[in-house]
Amino acid sequence: MIPSLLPTYNRAPLQFVRGEGTWLIEQDGRRFLDMGAGIAVNSLGHANPVLVAALTEQAQNLWHTSNLYQIPQQQDLADHLVADTFADTVFFTNSGTEACELAVKMARKYWFDKGQPQRNEIIAFEGSFHGRSAAGIAAAGSEKMTKGFGPLLPGFIQVPWMDHDALASHVTENTAAIIIEPIQGEGGIRVLPDHLLKNLRTLCDQTDTLLILDEVQCGMGRTGHLFAHEWAGIAPDIMMVAKGIGGGFPLGAVLATENAASAMIAGTHGSTYGGNPLACAVGNAVLKTIANKDFLDEVKRKSGLMRQSLEGLVAAHPDIFEEVRGSGLMLGLKCTAPNMDVINAGYDNQIITVPAADNVIRLLPPLTISDAEIAEAITRLEKAASQISATP
Numbered sequence: 525m526i527p528s529l530l531p532t533y534n535r536a537p538l539q540f541v542r543g544e545g546t547w548l549i550e551q552d553g554r555r556f557l558d559m560g561a562g563i564a565v566n567s568l569g570h571a572n573p574v575l576v577a578a579l580t581e582q583a584q585n586l587w588h589t590s591n592l593y594q595i596p597q598q599q600d601l602a603d604h605l606v607a608d609t610f611a612d613t614v615f616f617t618n619s620g621t622e623a624c625e626l627a628v629k630m631a632r633k634y635w636f637d638k639g640q641p642q643r644n645e646i647i648a649f650e651g652s653f654h655g656r657s658a659a660g661i662a663a664a665g666s667e668k669m670t671k672g673f674g675p676l677l678p679g680f681i682q683v684p685w686m687d688h689d690a691l692a693s694h695v696t697e698n699t700a701a702i703i704i705e706p707i708q709g710e711g712g713i714r715v716l717p718d719h720l721l722k723n724l725r726t727l728c729d730q731t732d733t734l735l736i737l738d739e740v741q742c743g744m745g746r747t748g749h750l751f752a753h754e755w756a757g758i759a760p761d762i763m764m765v766a767k768g769i770g771g772g773f774p775l776g777a778v779l780a781t782e783n784a785a786s787a788m789i790a791g792t793h794g795s796t797y798g799g800n801p802l803a804c805a806v807g808n809a810v811l812k813t814i815a816n817k818d819f820l821d822e823v824k825r826k827s828g829l830m831r832q833s834l835e836g837l838v839a840a841h842p843d844i845f846e847e848v849r850g851s852g853l854m855l856g857l858k859c860t861a862p863n864m865d866v867i868n869a870g871y872d873n874q875i876i877t878v879p880a881a882d883n884v885i886r887l888l889p890p891l892t893i894s895d896a897e898i899a900e901a902i903t904r905l906e907k908a909a910s911q912i913s914a915t916p
């Protein structure tokens with residue numbers, strides 16, 4: 525008999541009832557160190573008092589109106605994002621998937637309005653993840669995500685990750701845009717080196733191709749810059765944001781240059797909930813905290829500390845771990861042992877990590893994690909590794 529919850533998830537037998545900063549408290553009272561943060565969502569930790577205050581204050585005044593009317597919280601958040609990034613304009617969504625939908629629509633409408641409707645093809649990358657909508661799975665293209673869901677949305681191709689020559693040969697007179705995660709998250713914390721992101725920008729400039737960056741997972745301070753592409757000193761034309769920007773409240777956004785967004789006039793796109801007062805009140809509080817030099821410098825410093833400790837862990841347990849990957853507080857451990865064994869041993873030792881492709885476990889803690897909590901995470905991962913080694 526089918527369960528009352530559609531069984532599309534493989535859920536761990538854990539039931540958290542409360543959160544405090546970097547900690548999740550299970551129903552039976554056990555405290556877990558949360559190095560997953562709801563997959564890079566709880567960017568400022570659980571029950572952060574600043575976010576709780578922003579949410580409750582807004583909740584007491586007004587939850588929802590409609591995008592038929594002006595929404596001052598949304599205007600504020602857009603103004604701040606524009607001030608802090610490459611973007612000239614912002615559209616708010618509830619999720620990363622919806623950001624993907626708009627990014628694709630925006631790129632296609634751009635070329636349609638330029639009188640080149642044949643330029644509708646979007647180049648994506650093997651191992652990528654852009655969400656579970658029809659456009660999102662067509663972009664990722666993997667059998668795992670697309671099998672059985674055909675006919676797929678046409679106009680997407682996938683090229684090998686990090687193969688710049690293959691990429692250049694696929695850009696044709698039909699290419700509208702290239703979509704890429706500066707750091708693949710689900711794909712296994714695979715960082716695109718800065719020089720390849722720069723090359724990609726140059727290729728897009730030379731061929732008039734729109735560059736769409738999916739910073740849903742790697743953005744919002746995760747790498748120690750507000751957005752990951754800042755490390756390469758380049759800017760996209762269109763960028764998808766979600767996860768960390770809401771700190772746990774559903775919120776996403778598409779940021780774009782004036783040029784890239786030029787075809788999106790009134791009536792071309794919309795959302796009932798996107799950018800509602802509750803989400804934007806929280807988003808404003810999150811952005812104000814993260815888009816701050818001292819805060820981002822701390823993320824960089826803690827990243828160095830964590831990386832160094834993880835290198836030590838890998839060296840001490842070559843039977844379990846192979847290498848450390850990632851940037852900032854978006855780190856991955858490529859495992860020698862099956863990654864789910866490591867994650868389950870982590871649960872036994874009350875630490876939460878998140879699986880990814882390529883036999884990787886992801887460490888995506890709240891950006892507010894303390895030095896002592898980083899040390900505690902290493903201790904617990906050490907115990908988990910020793911436990912697996914000791915099991916015949």
Ligand SMILES: *Cc1c(COP(=O)(O)O)cnc(C)c1O
Pocket residue numbers: 618619620621622653654655656705709710738739740741742766767
């Ligand atoms: C999570 C994620 C998405 C999808 O976001 P949802 O909010 O789950 O729809 C898209 N792209 C990337 C890179 C992601 O990590």
